[in-house]
Amino acid sequence: MTDQTVPTTAAGDPATARGEQTRQLILETALRMFRERGYARTTMRAIAQEAGVAVGNAYYYFGSKEHLIQEFYARTQEEHRVATQPVLARESDFAARLAGVLHAGIDVLTPSHEFAATFFKTAAEPTSPLSPFSAESSAPRQASIDLFAEVLAGSTAKVDAELRPQLPELLWLSYMGVVLFWVYDRSPDQARTRQLIDGAVPLVDRLVALSRLRVLRPVTRQVLDLVRTLRH
């Protein structure tokens, strides 16, 4: 049951000191080529050649071509977190903070729009370790949810007491919705996604405020019950 025999570093990847340079080289090359030519048109052979290693060597560090995307996911999340620090430090209004974080997310993703589409396709496979809901993705996902917890915590918004603990995850889900929309967004510079954010944020802001309203308490309750039921 407890298999403690393997001396490799914690995460599971063979990332000891010796090969770390090679690993980074391959990863850097791959992500650059993905951004430049797109995912499908970047072959593993081409990555290996450009990085100056053998094909098999890439597979020593990354279980599959998809696993290279996993790294993209983690990096993007970290970039997103950094990018939101100014606006989170400056604003205290809930709507402004939320809009800032959502826009920052799209800002970070924009250079990889074409590539990210394929990334999303791969992530859509439920059995894939790349799914945003999978166990393997739990670290970046939790980091992302924490970001929305910070949006709420640092704001002056008055939120229904029952709703408050659930809200960060709901906001993260709506962020996933925005990203999904963005992936499909074929408008120039994905302007439509910006419209979505600017339109949806005041709406969410209003709904959150309304959640404390007498008439809507039953609805709020119903929503929260449903969320709680569905999350084991």
Added chain:
Amino acid sequence: MTDQTVPTTAAGDPATARGEQTRQLILETALRMFRERGYARTTMRAIAQEAGVAVGNAYYYFGSKEHLIQEFYARTQEEHRVATQPVLARESDFAARLAGVLHAGIDVLTPSHEFAATFFKTAAEPTSPLSPFSAESSAPRQASIDLFAEVLAGSTAKVDAELRPQLPELLWLSYMGVVLFWVYDRSPDQARTRQLIDGAVPLVDRLVALSRLRVLRPVTRQVLDLVRTLRH
């Protein structure tokens, strides 16, 4: 000579009389094998062999392996429509009609749960003709939206006049959400998806009713404006 009056059937594909039998044979074989062994483990070579044709012949009728899924999509939609007729004939209550249609959709999909997961992955590619939002899918999509128009039309629900024309598409979108949830649902018999439907339907029912409320008119308006803005 003979009085056979069946020149062509479908539109778009090379489906004249002569090859139609072969086409059907390949399609039937493929869908059966997808259901039995899963999509990834069913190779084009295996489909061809089992159907007793050459690999290239399958590509004469279907542009790619993915195009075979397109057919699955269309068939499932038709099955869904048929399956909803009893409940739509019987019920006049909006919530009951909506629940009936959603459950029927999952009923139809259930035998293909494992396969449908991969199907969804493929459909998630925005550039793919298989995307539920793509032009190629517009026929089945419209048929599906029409189903939700019928849910509304045949019901006694009182709906805000501005909301009413937009509602079928919004209901279809929520159905897409249910299917997405179902694809990811790993609970036995996808029981959790059933809970989602049973929880969400009364909620939607309530929200639709509330949309006519004085306090909520601005919110309703805001939602509809957003929807209209985003749909070119």
Added chain:
DNA sequence: ACCCCATCTTGAACGCGTTCAACTTGATGG
């Protein structure tokens, strides 16, 4: 100095989806 052995690296080989030039079939009309 020697070897040990985990770590790292290699590239040929496999099965896959897909392509395509060549071939077969059968209805048409001269």
Added chain:
DNA sequence: CCATCAAGTTGAACGCGTTCAAGATGGGGT
């Protein structure tokens, strides 16, 4: 009866992601 030709069919070949047996590397124990 044959020639024509679009429709239908073939299977070898291509490039891809991936695998794996074999080899290279180099720090540490003797």
